[in-house]
Amino acid sequence: MSTSFKRLLAPIFVLVLALALAQPAGAQNGVEEVTPLTPAPSAESGQMRDETPRLWFVELTSPPAVNGTDPAQLRQEKNAFRGNAQRAGLRYRERFAFDTLFNGFSLQVEPGQLPTLSQIPGVKAIYPVVEVARPVAQPTNDPELATALAMTGADVAQSELGYTGRGIRVAIMDTGIDYDHPDLGGDGVDRENSPVFPTRRVVAGYDFVGDAFNADPSSPAYNPTPQPDPYPDDCGNAGHGTHVAGIVGANGRVKGVAPDVVFGAYRVFGCAGSTTADIMIAAMERALADRMQVLNMSIGSAFMTWPQYPTAAAADRLVDRGMVVVASIGNSGANGLYSAGAPGVGNKVIGVASFDNTHVSLRTFTISPDNAPIGYAPASGAPEPPTSGSLPMARTGTPTTTNDACNPLPAGSLSGKAVLIRRGTCTFHTKALNAQNAGAAAVVLYNNVPGRFSATVAGTPAITIPVVSISDAEGLLINNRLAAGDVTLTWTSQTGRFVNPTGGLISSFSSFGLNAELTLKPDIGAPGGLINSTYPLKQGGYATISGTSMSSPHVAGTVALLLQAKPRTPAAQVRNLLQNTAEPKPWWGNPGLGFLENVHRQGAGMVQIDDAILATTTVEPGKLSLGESEAGPRSVTLTLTNRGTAPVTYALSHAPALSTGPNTNTVSYLTGFATVTFSTESVTVPAGGTATVQATISANPSLPDRSLYGGYLVFTPQGGGQTLRVPYAGFKGDYQSIQVLTPTANGFPWLAKLNGPSYVNQPNGATFTLQNGDIPYFLVHFEHQARLLQMEVFEAASGKPVHPVHNTILREEYLPRNSTSTGFFAFAWDGTRYFNNGNDKTKDLPDGSYIVKLSVLKALGDPDNPAHWESWTSPVITIDRP
CATH class of the missing domain: 2.60.40.10 (Immunoglobulins)
Structure with a gap:
């Protein structure tokens, strides 16, 4: 195997489940494996990134202001940190300083200076500021939420019990809200260039980032510098927050769960790309100041399952101050267990799983010879499908062949045709590009498992033909007609409501718990797969999106109904009421067997707000x-x-x-x-x-x-x-029997050099000048969450510590697991060690040869029990400065 590893690439994780009929259940005390009738969708292959953080939270000694610390003390600690950082030679950029829900900062530091940062006096802990991605919408024009409301009893709570959320203030932390939307209290006139805010229903809020903000370092539009302003209007290219707000409380052509709530809009995303966890905490503090009663966060940090993570800890403190906090548990179900994310893993947060909607409203095309309607979702990253016109259809394979357009197709073989392609094996972009290069005029992707799905074909080169996704059953129907003769596709402007075969079952993307401390997560579930709601007026006004982002606002809306019905309910008691009356759902893999879905995936089950109110x-x-x-x-x-x-x-x-x-x-x-x-x-x-x-x-x-x-x-x-x-x-x-430092196919851990965009393994040791980025990197794969990472330096020749006491070069707490079975984190070292001679500073090691021992304490491990630690010792590192 090559010793060079691309910094921006990692081998792809694939979730494999056997395709077989489930066996009958065993006896109560027996154990049998049951397999799904069809496999779960795997994580689509594609480019993966080095998962090393670029920004860091710094937690200082005292608790934050909500826990009683005097503001003067908090200011003193921050000023002391700044002075100590300057004396230590730390090169950093301060992003945010927090007092209310978190005492500390978020900083940008060079990778090699992380050891220095962790050793500055007054630093209690450091945590990565993780990048938080935003789901992509699939627009449609048919406003329909009724079937999802019926799944949770919200329709009964509104029509029979008379609760609408009136008087409840709900914060939406997201991409902002299109407060000109008539379903959200606006007059339908788009005033993006001359905003009028606040409004009748969006009564508070703030834009923390500005339109151009984009925290995704892989994006050509990468711009991690916030440019805040007072107008939290949803960008016309975003829409996620408007969709979420509509689920909570739209009142117009769409009716949400609690149609009479008022909103606070806290915009943490730009018009494209990601946000970061530190901006989320800034928004939480503002929501508290604005007296919000419920906070919905349809965003989170996958695999960060520690409740101590700053966004989770800050959310818990909001609950202590009387605010009910609801958060999506994550969309990483294809990536296995312990994939839930903060803030949804907070001890007092309501972490929400997703179930698929029973019905879905979709745009349609028809197929010959009988003009049978086919419901479709447009793929993001491709042009909008037309509303008229016809195309002859073709297919690249059959359900029993492997020709799924993952390889180049003969030039001109699909000229002018709409091509049917089965999902699986490679990315949607690859399939669409190969069809496009073969002359196709459109692509119709069909599922390889029951149900519907959302697709994206974004990539380079761009896809220039319409691409849509349909269900497995519709794909098989078209495939059979193609096998019998010619088929014509006709685009229409019509929409239709379609039964979803996976309705009421856990969504394929919904993340698994437990959290890192074995606390039960998620807590509860709600409809999140294929939900139609409001969308920015510039983007058509309505859209269908899937994700735990959509299930979380369903629960936030039910909380508003509950608080209206039972106004004296303490924030910390709301989750209990909802869990007591929730309805567990059957296993997605074969509902007919009668098994219940995993508790660590559905929590208490589907929320039933009418029952919670009446109980x-x-x-x-x-x-x-x-x-x-x-x-x-x-x-x-x-x-x-x-x-x-x-x-x-x-x-x-x-x-x-x-x-x-x-x-x-x-x-x-x-x-x-x-x-x-x-x-x-x-x-x-x-x-x-x-x-x-x-x-x-x-x-x-x-x-x-x-x-x-x-x-x-x-x-x-x-x-x-x-x-x-x-x-x-x-x-x-024994929980500590889980191995954390697994080598993976790449043989991690590595001692590595960074050569341009690539890490190069140094299994035989290496010499480093510590100049111009020539510093050691340690590449590590974490198969499971780790309580503590500690790195210590020793003399290579003698094996003795470089100092009897101060030989530590890095300590980091509460680390996530890697998102894939072969992902990695890279930890850099600048050649310093902690040194305390009364001045509390770091000290350069002299030129020479050293080894570094990297140790991890396992989750819930006892630091005094050697069996709860794992360690790895590096090859020889020679420091030779010019």
């Missing part, structure tokens, strides 16, 4: 995080509180859900259910009183170690009424 009994805690099973069975006490006027007797039972096997990146599904015993078979809760019951949960001893398991404790009222549930999840075996 008079609650069960606490609302969820159970069992931790490691090596400690033995877990006994918990549950308290039932009856606020009704009559006693209620509940029968107690257990509903297990499927487990997932030990492999993080390749998800397998297992039976092997836990067992639950209750202290009593039933419990009576007096009117206006409480009762307790004890449950003991035991992991199945036959379940493979490192599996994740879960289920539901069920409380069924005798004589009818609202069934209540408490989800639980746990880890089978």
Whole structure:
């Protein structure tokens, strides 16, 4: 294998699930693997980046202002840091200084100076400021949210119970809101160049970034410098925030979950590209100052599953101050377990999973000979499909062949035709480009698994022909007609409502928990797959988008309904009420088997807001995080509180859900259910009183170690009424048995040199001048989240520390896992070590030969237990300055 590794490339992770009929469920104490009827979509192949952060949070010693620290003390600590940083020679650019929800800064520093940053006096911890991507919309013109509202009971809460969210202030942290949109309180006149703000319904907000901001370093328009202004209008090229706001509370042609709320708009994205986590915290602080009651964050940092991460910790502090915080759990389901992200993993945050909508409104084309309508979604990165005209159709393969347009096609072979291409094997851009180069006039992509999907063909060279996506069933219909004879596609201006075969099941993209501390995440789910809502007027006014970005505002809207119905509910109690009354859904892989979807993927299940409003009994805690099973069975006490006027007797039972096997990146599904015993078979809760019951949960001893398991404790009222549930999840075996520093196919860790855009492995050691970027890099793959990374330097000849005490060159806490099975992080070293002679500063090591020991403490590990550490020692590093 070559020792050169492209900085901007990494091998591609593919999620593999066997294509086979599921076997019957085993006995209660047995373990069998069940396989989906069809495989889950894998992560589409394409260019992957080095995952090393470029910006850093610096946390200072004292708690932030919301925890009681005097503002003068916070100012003193920041001034002290600036002085100490200058004395240490730290070269940095200060982006934000935080006081309210986080005490510290966000900084841009050169990679080689990270050790210096971590050792500056007063620095409690450093964390990467992660890049946060924004999903891409698929525009349509048919405004329809009714089917999604019916899935959550929001339609009943509005029409029968009379709740609309009136008087509730909901913050939308996103791309801004098109507050000229008539469904969001505007008059339908686009005033982007002369904004009128605030408005009747968008009553507060701020633009933290400006139109040109783009935090994606791979973008040609990369511009990480914010240019804030007071007008948080959604950019016409963005739209995500307007869509999210519409789900929460549109009131016009589209009706959202809580159509009478008022909004705060906190814009953290430019017109294109990504944002960063530090801007999110700045927006959180502004939302608190604006007295928002609910905050929706349809954005997050995948694989950052630590609740200590600054965005998650800041969100928890908002809950402490009375604001309910709702956040998407992430769209990285294809990348395996522990893929949820902050802030949704916060201990007090409601982290939301996505279920597919039961129906979808789509634009249509027809096919001959009977003009059968086919619903389609336009692919982003391609021209808009026309609304009239006809094309002959062709296909590049059949469902049983491998010709899926991943290889170049004969020139002119598809001239003037709309070509049908099956999803899979390579990127959508590759397929579309090969068809375009063969003369195709349009591309129709069809799914290789049940249901619909959104596609993007953005890339270089650009795609210049229309590209649309359709379902697997529609693709097979066209394919069969092509096999029998000629088929003509006719574009139309019509839309139609189509049944979604995966409706009500977990969305293929929805991320898995648990979080890094084995806390149950996600907490709850809502419709997020194929949701139609408002969109900027310049972009047509309405759009269909998929993502946990869409499920989160459904829950935020239900929170507004709940707060209107029960206005004295503490923010910290809202999640319990929603979880108690949620409805678990069956496993996506084969619903007919009757297994429940993994608890660490759906949480408590689909939110049912009408039931939450009507329920008079609650069960606490609302969820159970069992931790490691090596400690033995877990006994918990549950308290039932009856606020009704009559006693209620509940029968107690257990509903297990499927487990997932030990492999993080390749998800397998297992039976092997836990067992639950209750202290009593039933419990009576007096009117206006409480009762307790004890449950003991035991992991199945036959379940493979490192599996994740879960289920539901069920409380069924005798004589009818609202069934209540408490989800639980746990880890089978010893959590610290998960290997963190896995070598992967590239043999990580590496000692490396950076040569232009490439890292070059130095397995036999290397000499570094420490000049002009010639510094050592350590490339590491993290298979799992790590509690602590520590790097220490030793004399190469003797193996002794370079100083009896001060030989540490880097300490970093709460690290994420890599997003793929072969991704990596690169840690640079500038040749200094921490040195304390009363001045608290770093010190250059003299020229010579050294080795670096890199150690990681595993998640929930005991730092005094050697078995909870992993380490790697570098080849010899020779420092030879000119």
